[in-house]
Amino acid sequence: MTIGVKEVKLERTAADQIFLPAILEGLVTTARHFFRNTFGKGQPGIDTIRYGEPDVRTEDYYPDRYRGVHRLMYREDGTVRCVACMCCSTVCPAKCIYIEAEDRHDDEEKAPRLFVIDELKCVVCGLCVEACPCDAIRMDTKTHMTAVETREEAVLSKIDLLKRGAPSVAVQGGLGPDYRKLQPDRDPRFPGA
Amino acid sequence: MSHHLRPTTAPRPDRTATLLAVLLSILAFVVGTPAHAADAPAHFEPKRLVFHPDTEQLEVEVVNDGPAPLRIDGFELTGPERHAFAVAEGGDATTVPPGGRHRIALRVERGAFEAIDEATGRRTGKFREGRARLRVKLREAAGAGSATDQAIGLPLRFEAPSWVSAYLVPAVVKVLVLVMLFVMPLASLLTWLERKQSAMMQDRVGPNMAGVTILGKRIRVWGLLHIAADGLKMLFKEDLVPARVHKALYNLAPFLAFVPALAVFAIVPFGDALCYGQLGEVLSQADVDQCAAGRGGTPLQVAQIDVGLLFYFAIASLASYGTTLAGWASYNKWAMLGGLRASAQMISYEVAIGLSIVGALLCYGTLEPHALVKAQSETYWGIVLQPLGFLLFFAAAMAETKRTPFDLPEGESEIVGYFLEYSGMRFGLFFLGEFVEIVFMSAMVATLFLGGWTLPLDMFGASGFTSPLWAQLFFAGAGALLVLVGVSALRASPHAEIVGIVLTLIGAIHLALSAWSIFTGWGTALPHGLVIVVGMVTWGVKVALLCWLQLLVRWTLPRFRYDQLMKLGWRGLLPLAIANVVLTAVAVYFLMPGKDFLP
Ligand code: SF4
Numbered sequence: 001m002t003i004g005v006k007e008v009k010l011e012r013t014a015a016d017q018i019f020l021p022a023i024l025e026g027l028v029t030t031a032r033h034f035f036r037n038t039f040g041k042g043q044p045g046i047d048t049i050r051y052g053e054p055d056v057r058t059e060d061y062y063p064d065r066y067r068g069v070h071r072l073m074y075r076e077d078g079t080v081r082c083v084a085c086m087c088c089s090t091v092c093p094a095k096c097i098y099i100e101a102e103d104r105h106d107d108e109e110k111a112p113r114l115f116v117i118d119e120l121k122c123v124v125c126g127l128c129v130e131a132c133p134c135d136a137i138r139m140d141t142k143t144h145m146t147a148v149e150t151r152e153e154a155v156l157s158k159i160d161l162l163k164r165g166a167p168s169v170a171v172q173g174g175l176g177p178d179y180r181k182l183q184p185d186r187d188p189r190f191p192g193a
Numbered sequence: 194m195s196h197h198l199r200p201t202t203a204p205r206p207d208r209t210a211t212l213l214a215v216l217l218s219i220l221a222f223v224v225g226t227p228a229h230a231a232d233a234p235a236h237f238e239p240k241r242l243v244f245h246p247d248t249e250q251l252e253v254e255v256v257n258d259g260p261a262p263l264r265i266d267g268f269e270l271t272g273p274e275r276h277a278f279a280v281a282e283g284g285d286a287t288t289v290p291p292g293g294r295h296r297i298a299l300r301v302e303r304g305a306f307e308a309i310d311e312a313t314g315r316r317t318g319k320f321r322e323g324r325a326r327l328r329v330k331l332r333e334a335a336g337a338g339s340a341t342d343q344a345i346g347l348p349l350r351f352e353a354p355s356w357v358s359a360y361l362v363p364a365v366v367k368v369l370v371l372v373m374l375f376v377m378p379l380a381s382l383l384t385w386l387e388r389k390q391s392a393m394m395q396d397r398v399g400p401n402m403a404g405v406t407i408l409g410k411r412i413r414v415w416g417l418l419h420i421a422a423d424g425l426k427m428l429f430k431e432d433l434v435p436a437r438v439h440k441a442l443y444n445l446a447p448f449l450a451f452v453p454a455l456a457v458f459a460i461v462p463f464g465d466a467l468c469y470g471q472l473g474e475v476l477s478q479a480d481v482d483q484c485a486a487g488r489g490g491t492p493l494q495v496a497q498i499d500v501g502l503l504f505y506f507a508i509a510s511l512a513s514y515g516t517t518l519a520g521w522a523s524y525n526k527w528a529m530l531g532g533l534r535a536s537a538q539m540i541s542y543e544v545a546i547g548l549s550i551v552g553a554l555l556c557y558g559t560l561e562p563h564a565l566v567k568a569q570s571e572t573y574w575g576i577v578l579q580p581l582g583f584l585l586f587f588a589a590a591m592a593e594t595k596r597t598p599f600d601l602p603e604g605e606s607e608i609v610g611y612f613l614e615y616s617g618m619r620f621g622l623f624f625l626g627e628f629v630e631i632v633f634m635s636a637m638v639a640t641l642f643l644g645g646w647t648l649p650l651d652m653f654g655a656s657g658f659t660s661p662l663w664a665q666l667f668f669a670g671a672g673a674l675l676v677l678v679g680v681s682a683l684r685a686s687p688h689a690e691i692v693g694i695v696l697t698l699i700g701a702i703h704l705a706l707s708a709w710s711i712f713t714g715w716g717t718a719l720p721h722g723l724v725i726v727v728g729m730v731t732w733g734v735k736v737a738l739l740c741w742l743q744l745l746v747r748w749t750l751p752r753f754r755y756d757q758l759m760k761l762g763w764r765g766l767l768p769l770a771i772a773n774v775v776l777t778a779v780a781v782y783f784l785m786p787g788k789d790f791l792p
């Protein structure tokens with residue numbers, strides 16, 4: 001293949017040279033938008049969600065899988081679901097989860113003595129949620145991390161995280177690879193699977 | 194969907210009723226003002242004569258209002274100071290046809306009022322006031338037998354106002370009215386409008402949060418109170434002065450950018466003239482002209498100087514020192530470069546801006562803005578006679594205000610500008626100065642090319658509309674527009690309830706006035722105060738619309754590259770401006786009525 005020269009001619013008509021027609025055209029376009037938005041019903045197809053308006057709840061607009069502030073879930077007996085397996089803190093790319101384990105005294109599992117997330121370091125990737133085998137950590141609060149005055153306030157403790165929590169009815173530790181067959185009506189997304 | 198476009202709830206009736214009552218009472222005042230007292234068969238124009246020590250002879254016209262010819266039998270001067278006045282011309286008995294005018298010239302002997310120094314016997318140059326009255330005896334010359342003698346009187350006044358009462362006090366009042374009630378509010382409004390309008394043009398919402406809570410109700414008129422919030426923020430921000438700046442020049446620069454922008458408003462006429470003590474009367478153009486000359490009134494212009502436009506160029510050029518010095522004194526290479534760009538740009542465009550108005554000066558033959566507006570209303574507006582000059586001036590004016598597409602000095606989107614090192618209210622002065630300049634350029638375009646405070650087609654004069662039809666058309670048009678805007682504002686935004694109601698009501702009153710005029714022919718004899726208000730509102734609306742247009746241009750066009758900017762200035766605007774001057778000069782030479790006096 002030979003390398004050729006392709007000439008591109010810029011067409012400059014007299015109308016382009018004196019700017020004015022093009023300027024007028026632009027002004028008409030922007031003025032049309034201005035009047036439509038100011039005195040009319042607004043541009044069709046553009047519906048602005050007015051975050052921050054007193055009567056607008058952001059929760060109503062976020063998608064279900066929006067990643068908000070973390071929370072820790074309870075078991076049905078009110079204790080924390082987390083078994084301090086360290087999966088989340090291991091997978092966390094920001095290394096912002098700090099866990100210290102303690103004994104649960106039920107001869108089965110551990111529990112976190114300390115569970116701390118530094119929300120300022122968190123990059124909101126959601127990997128912790130994916131990694132958790134117990135449905136213990138979730139980001140489905142649909143709330144932003146609020147502005148804080150000191151850095152310490154953005155470091156959430158286990159108590160802070162549990163405050164947002166709710167009882168989860170998932171089987172602790174999961175049902176194993178056959179979970180769909182074992183509890184068909186647990187997951188509404190796969191009815192009768 | 195469209196929860197933000199939800200229609201507002203119906204206005205509460207009590208508030209609406211109060212507003213309606215207030216506006217209706219204003220309407221009653223306007224409509225109920227007594228028109229021309231038409232019992233006398235003739236009247237004087239002007240209605241009173243005011244002499245100053247430097248005006249020895251003044252003219253007055255007797256206008257025959259009646260259906261029959263009038264015979265002027267004689268003149269009689271009455272009053273304590275009648276000996277100081279005399280009829281100089283037009284004193285012979287004569288007959289004035291219906292609708293005709295008879296011109297009389299009156300003289301004053303000013304020596305009669307001058308105080309004489311007791312000790313030396315010399316004239317002191319100090320004058321006292323004096324009053325007299327001219328009576329003109331009239332007789333209806335219709336039927337010889339049924340002739341009735343009548344007389345009309347003209348108050349004469351001699352006064353020698355001091356410099357303070359003639360110039361200083363009116364000027365201070367006018368400065369306060371113009372700057373505090375128009376320029377500064379409009380300029381601060383523009384800081385908000387800039388963001389709001391760009392949002393509206395770009396399908397965004399824009400600033401809408403600031404508001405006040407009154408009696409538990411949150412009032413946020415489209416976020417208008419962002420003006421106040423921004424001002425407070427500017428005032429309370431830390432004012433940081435970098436270590437190695439040139440202290441004196443660094444401090445001076447913001448004022449050099451801001452003060453000239455305000456000072457040039459001195460020459461802008463925002464109305465014709467105000468006659469003291471005659472606000473409720475119907476005046477003629479002769480009355481207003483007398484007041485515009487400073488006798489018995491004052492022109493609505495802070496400083497009426499013959500070289501008005503030269504004054505503007507002289508003062509406005511100072512603003513480029515502000516930008517250049519800000520860049521130079523900041524001890525920052527980016528600010529320095531911004532300042533250099535600013536000085537190059539402003540100097541280039543000042544040449545074009547100066548030449549672009551020469552055409553208008555040739556057409557109207559004056560440098561004084563008040564006279565310029567008068568000349569436009571007597572012939573045609575500048576935009577008709579000088580369309581090219583208008584375009585050039587508008588483009589160069591946008592470059593002078595350093596706004597997109599000419600915003601290289603500041604370059605707010607990416608390059609760094611000359612006020613880089615300024616913070617707090619010092620930056621605020623640059624920022625506000627830019628908006629004051631926008632208002633000024635709009636006022637200048639309105640004065641030079643859009644007939645200032647006058648309405649087009651000679652439809653509005655010193656005594657009101659020139660015919661009832663114009664009044665009906667004007668009020669119907671303005672009313673329909675206001676109602677349209679008000680109703681659509683009400684429907685479009687939940688925050689515009691009050692604005693929408695007020696606009697709709699004012700529009701409805703305009704429509705009512707139009708209907709009133711259709712039935713009564715009202716509108717041709719308006720009180721002087723109302724005429725002034727109409728003129729000032731006309732001027733204000735023109736200026737506001739031009740500001741809006743400048744913002745529209747600013748948010749429509751991308752920025753020029755630096756070489757394009759210079760090319761446009763030196764190779765585009767300047768030759769066109771020169772061509773405009775030459776063509777206008779040739780046209781004026783061949784079309785001027787008195788061209789024969791030229792060799
Ligand atoms: S969202 Fe990502 S970054 Fe944040 S805590 Fe979870 S894993 Fe770490």
Ligand code: SF4
Nearest residue numbers: 082083085086088132
């Ligand atoms: S992955 Fe889940 S169970 Fe494991 S430590 Fe994290 S939150 Fe606890």
